[in-house]
Amino acid sequence: MNTFDIKNLDLFYGDNHALKSINLAIPHKQVTAFIGPSGCGKSTLLRTLNRMNDLIAGVTIKGSVKFDDADIYADVDVRKLRTRCGMVFQKPNPFPMSIWENVAFGQKAQGLTDKKQLDAIVEEALRSAALWDEVKDRLHTHAFGLSGGQQQRLCIARTIAMKPDVILMDEPTSALDPIATAKIESLMENLRKEFTVVIVTHSMSQAKRIADKTAFFLMGELIEHGETQQIFNEPNDSRTRGYISGDFG
Amino acid sequence: MLSRNQKDLVLNGLIWLSAIFTVFFLLWIVFYIVSNGIAYVDWAFITDNYSRTGDEVGIWPMIVSTIYMVALSLAIAAPIGVMTAIYLTEYAKAGSALVKVIRFCTESLAGIPSIIYGLFGLTFFVGVLGLGFSILAGALTLAILILPVIIRTSEEAIIAVPLAYREASYGLGASRLYTIVRLILPAAMPGIATALVLSIGRIIGESAPVFLTAGMVASIPGSIFDSGRTLTVHLYMLTTELYTQHDWNMAFATATVLIVLVLMINLITKLISSRFNKASY
Amino acid sequence: MSSTSAIPSSEVVSKKAMQRCKRRDFVEQAFHLLFMLSAFIGVLSVITIGFFLVTESIDAVEYAGMSNIVFGLEWLPPALFGIAPMIVGSLVSTAVAVVIGVPIGILTAVFLAEIAPKALVNVLRPAIELLAGIPSVVYGFFGLVVIVPLIEQVFNVPSGSTILAGSIVLAIMILPTVIVVSETSLRAVPKTYKEGALALGASKIYTIFNVLLPAARSGVLTGVILGIARAVGETMAIIMVMGNAPAMPGSILEPARSLTANIALEMSYATGIHSSALYATGVVLLLFVMMLNGLLMYINRERVK
Structure with missing residues (x-):
């Protein structure tokens, strides 16, 4: 069963052909990693999945992306889509407000106002993001007081609070130290049970550790995808082998 | 050499x-x-009324008129200015013909000498709209005059709000309006507040367009439809009748009040912008 | 997550939720429209002001003729509407103010950007901002009680209310504009220029005048033009110190009336053709300001290249 079905997807930034006829299925409740050198299109592809590219002027898209069998560029309301496909960004980007307000933001934006319900949602989301024990006594202090790793887990909690089906992660640990990174990686073990996770990562060891499926991109093309074990141990394409063994990238 | x-x-x-x-x-x-x-400058000078016969020489009516003028001009210009800034930064396509026209017009407004605003206000608000010499006519005139400052400064403040906030908010499925009202405006507030304080300084400092539209009646205006004399206009009127030492003293005292007001406004601006810089985004 | 989760499932789309969604979309659209309409108020204002300036001044132009207004030496409403003396009054007072104020302003900017220690800059800059915020009537008042009597004594003239008095007051008033804009552009000059010149053994002063100021030229010019625009548009301070006689001045030690003063002094009681002539005065004033703005755009276009 697939969460996303990407068919013949082409994406242009103005004249720049950034994604070239991508065909990829992203399976349900598994962790899929996108790897490849900088500028290969992996982040761009991630951002087409919740239509964040809409925010950039001059982007044109051809082909189809199906999410639960609905074409997200045709039949789906974009805000609805984004509530179901949460996103975690490279740098932790908490809002300038309290921890509680941060986690409750998305539900409030959907019109939920009941304080008790919100409280329950905030607690559950923070627990799922393994942050509850660290912040439960200071929910109403400013989010900027948290460490970088805590901030990123707060952003994950903020996403979980929407009860999405999918969590899209755009190099979520690239701005974090090794200890904070390890915490987030161990959190992934729990997330994969409940969500479809798509993660863009620079670190091949990270992909190896956490991903069920891996897709390798190069210059806007999907070179190869499959089981993580297979990609790393016996890649079919020489370019994949070259990248993984560190010949380039 | x-x-x-x-x-x-x-x-x-x-x-x-x-x-x-x-x-x-x-x-x-x-x-x-x-x-x-x-x-x-003593308590009586601040709180007394003023009469042309010289029985009363306080500046209370002028203070009240100035406060009316500041409050009403801001009440008109601030929402329009901030909403224009929101439109230009969050809605309009950057570089489109429409944006260029709006930019060109606001910059033209900024370049027009204030006396022209007075001329226009006198004919249009006082005359054509039939408002007469009134606080309202003056405030409408000044509102157009301060609009460019409010638009430009608010725009800068809104643009300075990190893109990451917008991304994260849209990423959670929040609507554009919700993102603006709950996230962008609060984050841009110090900058917008600076714009408003700067405008207050401008309103207090203007005189030519004010006496051409709000008149110079030196008593407390009963409503915004009455004429009123602001502090700057009052100082000007005093300087046209400097006969006795007492007249001089009163003019100096009024000028002192104005300088203290400007000092206070500059101080407030500094306070806001230093807090702005401390904010950690 | 289990079905007992506190989080409302996004799968359940009730009729109520649909309605709420629709209502919210309507609110979104309504605010979009409101923001757009606000943005057009500025446009509308410019158009209305332009429209009134032109239509209101037509009567006087038809009555007296354009050349009789612009070149006419006599201002005797409601018969003669020559504003040549006011044009001269405005231009000369501004020119003298530029001669006095601009060198001082630019050199003060150099002082702040290159010479003064940081602690001194931190005191001076707020002081100059204060200078920018003081209302023009206060400058006028200061001119009236200090500059005007001073000119009477020094030059032994019957009245100190002269072009020179106006120019001195204007010179002080344009200082903050010239200083702030020039300082900003001086600080924006890449450090490498300065290091390059100093490394060649050039003195600090030589570097300032031969490398930094030329490199910051367009920014400094922008400051000067903004200062000139402020001087040309200034009204109250000028009225209070320049005498306001509507006659062609013979020297800068004679009183004169500026274009702005002409409007401010007579507009509140003028009617008919007289009022229209004041509008024509406004059009001439605006033409000068527009020329300055055009110059500004030209300079800044060069800078972009």
Whole structure:
């Protein structure tokens, strides 16, 4: 069963052909990693999945992306889509407000106002993001007081609070130290049970550790995808082998 | 011929002289006016009424008119200015013809001398719209005058809000309006507040367009449809009738009040912007 | 997550939720429209002001003729509407103010950007901002009580209310504009220029005048033009110190009336053709300001290249 079905997807930034006829299925409740050198299109592809590219002027898209069998560029309301496909960004980007307000933001934006319900949602989301024990006594202090790793887990909690089906992660640990990174990686073990996770990562060891499926991109093309074990141990394409063994990238 | 070293010495001397000159003039103006006026600024001067016969020489009506003028001009210009800034930054396509027209017009507004606003306000608001010499006519005129400052400063403040906030908010499925009202405006608030305080300074400082539209009646306006005399207009009126020492004293005292007001406004601006810089985004 | 989760499932789309969604979309659209309408108020204002300036001044132009207004030497409403003396009054007072104020302003900017220690800059800059915020009537008042009597004594003239008095007051008033804009552009000059010149053994002063100021030229010019625009548009301070006689001045030690003063002094009681002539005065004033703005755009276009 697939969460996303990407068919013949082409994406242009103005004249720049950034994604070239991508065909990829992203399976349900598994962790899929996108790897490849900088500028290969992996982040761009991630951002087409919740239509964040809409925010950039001059982007044109051809082909189809199906999410639960609905074409997200045709039949789906974009805000609805984004509530179901949460996103975690490279740098932790908490809002300038309290921890509680941060986690409750998305539900409030959907019109939920009941304080008790919100409280329950905030607690559950923070627990799922393994942050509850660290912040439960200071929910109403400013989010900027948290460490970088805590901030990123707060952003994950903020996403979980929407009860999405999918969590899209755009190099979520690239701005974090090794200890904070390890915490987030161990959190992934729990997330994969409940969500479809798509993660863009620079670190091949990270992909190896956490991903069920891996897709390798190069210059806007999907070179190869499959089981993580297979990609790393016996890649079919020489370019994949070259990248993984560190010949380039 | 002077040698290079001698030339350097002369030029260096000129630079110091210019700086000293600037500071000297500033201190002279402030010190001269405040030292001649501060003795006459007392509670009675602030809270008394004013009559042409000279029985009462307080500036209370002028303070009230000035406050009316500031409040009403801001009430008109601030929402329009901030909403324009929101439109230009969050809705309009950057670089589109529409944006260019709006930008060009707001910049043109900023370049028009204030006396032209007075001329226009007198004909349009006082005459054509039939508002007469009134606080409302004055405030409408000043509202257009301060609009460019509010738009430009608010725009800068909104643009300075990190893109990451917008991404994260849209990524959670929040609507554009919700993102603007709950996230972007609160984050841009210090910048917008600075714009508003700057505008207050401008409103208090203007005189020509004010007396052409709000008139010069030196009593407390009963409503925004009454004429009123602001502090600057009052100082101007006083200087046209400087006969006795007492007239001079009152003019100095009024000028002192104005300088103190400007000082306070500059201080508030500094406070807001230093908090703005401390904010950690 | 289990079905007992506190989080409302996004799968359940009730009729109520649909309605709420629709209502919210309507609110979104309504605010979009509101923001757009606000943005057009500025445009509308410019158009209305332009429209009134032109239509209101037509009567006077038809009555007296354009050349009789612009070149006419006599201002005797409601018969003669020559504003040549006011044009001269405005231009000469501004020119003298520029001659006095601009060198001082630029050199003060150099002082702040290159010479003064940081602690001194931190005191001076707020002081100059204060200078920018002081209302023009206060400058006028200062001119009236200090500059005007001073000119009477020094030059032994019957009245100190002269072009020179106006120019001195204007010179002080344009200082903050010239200083702030020039300082900003001086600080924006890449450090490498300065280091390059100093490394060649050039003195600090030589570097300032031969490398930094030329490199910051367009920014400094922008400051000067903004200062000139402020001087040309200034009204109250000028009225209070320049005498306001509507006659052609013979020297800068004679009184004169500026274009702005002409409007401010007579507009509140003028009617008919007289009022229209004041509008024509406004159009001439605006033409000068527009020329300055055009110059500004030209300079800044060069800078972009």
